[in-house]
Amino acid sequence: MTARNRELFALIPASLLVTAGFAAVFIQRDDLLSDLSLTYGALFLGLCLAAHLVLRMTLRDADPYMFPLVAVLACFGLVMLYRLDESLARDQAGWFVVGLALFAGTILGLRGDHRVLERYRYSIALVGMLLLLLPRLGSPVNGAYLSFDVGPIAFQPAEFAKIAIVIFLASYLRDTRQVLVVGARRFLGITFPPLKHLGPLLAVWGTAMLLLFVIQDLGSSLMFFGGFLALVYVATNRVSFVVIGMALFAVGARMLYAVRPTIQSRVDAWLNPFDPELYNREIGGSYQIAQSVFSQADGGLFGQGFGQAVVQLGDNPPILPAAHTDLIYAVIADELGLLGACAVLLVYLLLVERGFKTAMLATDSFSKLLATGLTAVLALQVFVIVGGVTKLIPLTGVTLPFISYGGSSIVANFILLALLLLVSDRARREAARP
């Protein structure tokens, strides 16, 4: 069976899932099954088929499982949002269409050879940096500068910046990876990269620190810096570089912790979520993380079922704040239990596996590094938000890719998927060639 036919078949469970999910929410809500759930399922299937046809025409050999896996996540996200607030789900469905359009656009634009991106690497890097600094123009949400308003739309540039920065790093490291290794010096038993090339790397570290300082968001900078270290490691195969990088990050973060109250309160809330003073603090307290774990505790092994989580009572302030964005994983664990939450994590893991597989199949260094970087950033984003929600690490505001509510997030992640599929198509075609 060809790759595209396999993809088509793999889409069937995704559309069944969305139909069943909407049906479950309808039953929960009205105690009667409306045929609207079938309409939603059919609409979703239509959209996926359209995207599939684009892939069939342009990227015949691309990985057949990535798109269906993303479709499962996206449709699951729609059902969760629909359960929380119908209007949010309608918005998100709109963004889903925009995302698919840009997905198709990216593929059509770069189908010749995605390596043209290398030519614009400095422009892309600059755009990425500017995007990151843009929110500073807006007002902070919970102390962090994550979004700014374009008319009625809250734009989250970090979602796009992560792609730009990965493209830049993949291209930069392709050029310098050899010299980084060859010119390395051993000092005090640790291998240091040559000073001349240390500069740009330190610049990246500086950027991450600046991010932390300017937008005051630990989550995004952890994601960026983690992606950067993953790329450096894959490019050079030197663990010592990663260790040095992590040490630098730790030092920087520790210093910022001392001077930035926003970061301080995040860490305090993580360490002592049930401290009454922190719990009752109006801004930057531990209420959110405490409610997050309380919500998960309600879920148990099987969950309470769709629509059963305590999120909001009437028109009062929500019991579980940011349930549709940051804390959506807590709602999943609450309503679908440990098993449902693990199933979601498994889908992400399968997607990450396909991404790394693509990187390993790719023949040129840029494609390898690009696929590795994009996959690593995606995996890290999942880790940062789920880790935060589950109190493994301090809670920071990044979205759960494809599931959380947010136009920027879903559109940017569809572009990320398009790039991965572009790399995959070329790699698999070349691998199949005798």
Added chain:
Amino acid sequence: MNAPILRLFGLVLVLFAALVGMTSWNSVINAEEYRSNELNARPQIQQQRVHRGVIRARDDTLLARSVRGSDDLYKRRYAPEAQLFAQVIGYDFLRIGRAGLEQSRNDALAGERNELTSVVDQLRGRRRVGDSIVTNLDPGAQRAALQALGGRKGAVVAIEPATGKVRVMASTPTYDPNRLDDSGVYRRLSTDEANSPLINRATQAGYPPGSTFKVVTATAALDGGGFTPESTVVGNSPMNISGAPLRNFSNEQFGSVTLTTALTKSVNTVWAQVAERVGNDRMAEYMERYGFDSDPPMDYPDAQMLPSGVYEGGELLSPASERVDIGRVGIGQERLRVTPLQMATIAATIANGGVRMKPRLTSRIVDADGRTVERIEPERARRVMSRQTASQLTDMMGNVVREGTGTAAALEGIEVAGKTGTAELDIARRINQPSFIGFAPRDRPRVAIAVSLERIPGGQGGVDAAPIAQRVMRELLR
């Protein structure tokens, strides 16, 4: 570059395993701890989201129901009749928690069945609905009891002897349970030391039983204790009991009298001597058989039931202890603290031929579709005395109402058995605790009753308590 990519994937696996580990910790392993965290209001909110079952009286009168508020939570509403049973029904409110039957029958009312049923219900998309409970309580008789108490503090308990079904459990002063939702009202009522309206005096008040306790002494004496109703004892006054003089009521001299006469006329010195001759151990044994020294086996929260017995510094002291003046215990004095529920249980046990039944407030549990889920069957606690002893005691108590101190409890055309009690609380100011226990009809008892009144100036069991018992029994035997 493929080897580092593979190792990177390995790292991602480790990170995701940590996420699964943390989720397991939060959702399953440590979930109980989080659910009981005092900052966590979710368990309460969830229970208020369940359409809680209704509570009904024996005749199906609606006592408590739940209505849905704007915030999607259900709120308890108590019918006017519930005020009659305020302390028995209890309450269920988000801010102040639960008490009474609302607490002891919470699992049924909140629809909490076993895990499997709820999973099946969930799969069928059913919203959890609580079961209803039908009580044994009789609103007509309860109203009669409250009217007869007439604003005096005290309690009335009426039990069906053969089944242990609690027909009346009145405690005054009472309150309107609906108002407890206002936390200010709750705070005021719960700190009102003078009236303590939230206290269920029928189960929580340890009253001095006075002469009603002579029935227990008589049980220990007749049931193999070497006495018969015709045994004679000298009833002069005063007599030396445990090194201190004990007097009869009005210091009356009786000479040599039978036990039947001694019960009819409530002769203190006779029963004190009987108790001394029966001895601490045997008295302790019979008290325990009647249910003293432990929480009553009733479907009601333990925190709202007081074990009856001899108390020393707030702790139960075994009547077998040498520190207990058993002669004075035998006439209901000493440091005896007895709840009206325990007193009613004594009367019910004798009425039931010597077998003590467990008192039951609930009759059955009914699901949302009207099917009976569980019928609360009568359950025997134990045999306290032989059938013969019970029959002798019945005759003796019959005399009390026919020609002794308890004539005010007599019913027209129905023979009543009973015993009065007048415990002196403040001899100088003549403040007494009048009480009465009894049952009717004497030969085929359908109701056993206990009445106790708090601090009545010049009050006497036969004058103040017996008429209340008469009125409630008449209502129940109609």
